[in-house]
Amino acid sequence: MCITALLAAPLARPAAAELTRSGYDECAARDEAGLGAALTAISADALKTGIGKLDYNALVREAWRRNNVDEVIDKRVDIAVEEIKAETSWSELLSSLANSETSQKLATAVAERVYRSDAVKGALEALAQDVSKEVGKSMEGAASDAxxxxxxxxxxxxxxxxxxxxxxxxxxDAGRDIALDPATGTGQPTAGAVIKQSGEGIAGVTILIVRRQLANLAARVGQRIVGSVLSRLVSVAAGGIGLVLIAKDIWEFRNGVLPIIAAEMKSQTTKEKVQDEIASSISEQINAHVQDIAAASANRIMEIWKEFKRAHAIVLRLAENDGEFRGFLDGVAPSSMARLDEIVGLIVAEEGEGSVKARLDNGTLNEAVHIMPQDAVLIARETRSLDQALRWTAVAGDKLGSVVGYDIYRRAKAEDFTHQSLERILGLEDRSAIIRMSQVSPKARDALFSLPDTELKTLARTLSSEELTTLASYLTGLEAGPRERVLRAIALSPSKMQVLARERVRDAIIASPDQSEAVGMMLETTATFAPRVFAHDVKLAAEGKVEPILLWDKHPVGIGLLGFLSVIVLIWLGRLFRRPRPAAAPPSSTDA
Structure with a gap:
């Protein structure tokens, strides 16, 4: 008969019990330490109910048959009897027929050798594992009911x-979406998870409990067998010598009581006694450890709760102390709990705990938790600013992914953009151009937007953000003709922007009365000092068409030479117009 059939009736579990109203109120009134005790009591009651109807004898008999324990014992009995016979004198064997003390000694020796042999211990351990696994399954079912x-x-x-x-x-069941790892948030505080955590390993626990008892099992079983054997040894007095009154065994009197011991140990009755002893031992030990198993199950459930508390510490503290926040929390989906934790943690860290209530009142907390896209959460996390995340969400709209992809939020503030300006920048479709344009000030960017996309893209790819800002100032400060000349020159040779980018040069060009001449002067470059060009530019400055400071920026060598020549001329003029010294008077005769 299979084990399922044996246990079908006893293990048919009723519907899981519900917590009574008084039990519910008692749980609500407890502190955390008391909660653990209540969970232990509930689990223990369920486990006791689950294993209360177990037929341990049926379990042991099925496991006995499955592991061929009969055959193992019979072989070990024959071996033990032969060993004892070889070690015992003929006279001692003969005297065992009449001497109860000797017969008991032999019976004990055989029983101990059989049940302490590795073969029998191995068979019994395999049996115990099979039984304890079935008990563990029943306890897991009980844990499920609990x-x-x-x-x-x-x-x-x-x-x-x-x-x-x-x-x-x-x-x-909704809790399956909540991350509970205290460092990263892993775990599932659901009914299924609790069943898993409570029941997981119960079979292993029962195996350990039973295995712990195997060390003493041989001695207990051996004593029972010795008692059974001795009950068959009936001595009578005959001529002062006790004889065994079992006719079928008399002819083997030369072996003493050993044949009787062997037959008794192989008998079904004795084996049933061994099975009863094993079943009783397992039952006693499991019942004795139910409370420990229930406590371990309750402790695991409490660990799940504590892990949840650690993962959501700030949110739970606010909920415990603020009824309005607790009401908001009731509307948060389990899948949004991780986001709520992050948003609230960010607000508390950057703005203070009071800002949580303020944002709850103005609706930004609800927007951040329930409406804001995940890309915006990333922006809030990296900028440490919920306001920036909300502003970028409003400005970018469906382009928020591009704002994150191009790292624009790291280089600029959301308030520096409109949706249209952001779309214009993203429309360049070139990472370098987009990044550099995002770093330009709004005023300069608006000026650059006057350029066609193709031209703007080319300039943004070749110029730095600082050079783009300077170029924008030229676009706003120059007249149409000079402006077009600057754009054409930079488009052909972006390196010319290095000359025009200096703030002093820019201001001087824009301030020059003749901007075209000033632009032409600065864009015309020579490899070496050219006196003709220098003379031409000096003339422009002298005529007031360009700012003189431009001469220094374009012709530092010429200005240096001009200064040197000026010094020479001044020295020469000084010598030319200096009055001569009067001649020295001749010495007088008196001095002579």
Whole structure:
């Protein structure tokens, strides 16, 4: 008969019990230490109910048959009898027929050798593992039945303190979406998870409990067998010598009581006694450890709750102390709990705990948790600013992914853009151009937007953001003719922007009365000092067409030479117009 058939009736579980109203109220009123005790009691009751109807004898008999324990014992009995016979004198064997002390000694020796042999111990351990696995399955089923009332108790404790959403997240199926790792948030505080955590390993626990008893099993079983054997040894007095009154065994009197011991140990009755002893031992040990197993199960459930608390510490603290926030939390989907944690943590860290309530009142907390795209959460995380995330969401709209992809939010503020200006920049479709244009000030960017996209893209790819800003100032400060000349020159040779980019040069060109001459002067470059060009430019400055400072920027060598010549001329003029010294008077005669 298969084990399923043997256990079908006893293990048919009724519907899981519900937590009573008084039990619910008791769980709600407890502190965390008391909650653990309540969960232990609920689990223990369920486990006791689950294993209360187990037929341990049926389990042991099935495992006995499956592991061929009969054959193993019979072989070890024959070996043990032969060993004892070889070690015992003929006279001692003969005397065992009449001497109860000797016969008991032989029976004990055989029993101990059989049940302490590696073969029998191995068979019994395999049997114990099979039985304990079945017991463990039953206990797992009992733990499953206990999950309902256990989670109801947990929910009764959590709900009044932190809100129904948190209670459901921890105790309900929806909790499968919540990350609980204290460092990263891993775990599933659901009914299924609790069953898994409670039942997982129960079979292993029962195996360990039973295995722990195997060391003493041989001695206990051996004593029972010795008692059974001795009950068959009936001595009578005959001429002062006791004889065994079992006719079929008399002819083997030369071997003493060993044949009787062997037959008794191989008998079905004795083996059933061994099975009963094993079943009794397992039953006693499992019942003795139910409370420990229940406590371990409850402790694991409490660990799940504590992990949840650690993962959502700030949110739970606010919910416990603020009814309005607790009401908001009740509307948060379990899948949004991780985001709520991050948003609230960011607000508290950067703005202070009071800002959570302020943002709850003005709706930005709800927007950040329920409406804001995930890309905006990334922006908030990296900029450490929820306001920037909300502003970028408003400005970028469906282009927010591009703002993140091009790292624009790292280089500029959302308030520096409109949706149209952002679209114009993204329309360049070149990473370098987009990044550089995003770093330009709004005023300069608007000036650059006057250029066609193709031209703007080319300039943005070749010029730095600082050079683009300077170019924008030329676009706004120059007249049409000079402006077009600057754009054409830079388009042909971007390196010319290095000359025009200096602030002093830009201001001087824009301030020059003749901007065309000033632009032409600065764009005309020579490899070496050209006196003709220098003379031409000096003439322009002298005529007031360009700012003189431009001469220094374009012709530093010429200005240096001009200064040197000026010094020479001044020295020469000084010598030319200096009055001569009067001649010295001749010495007088008196001096002579």
């Amino acid at each position: 999950a309902g009332p256990v989670l109801s108790c947990l929910k009764a404790f959590i709900g009044p303190r932190y809100g129904s959403a948190v209670a459901s997240a921890v105790a309900g």
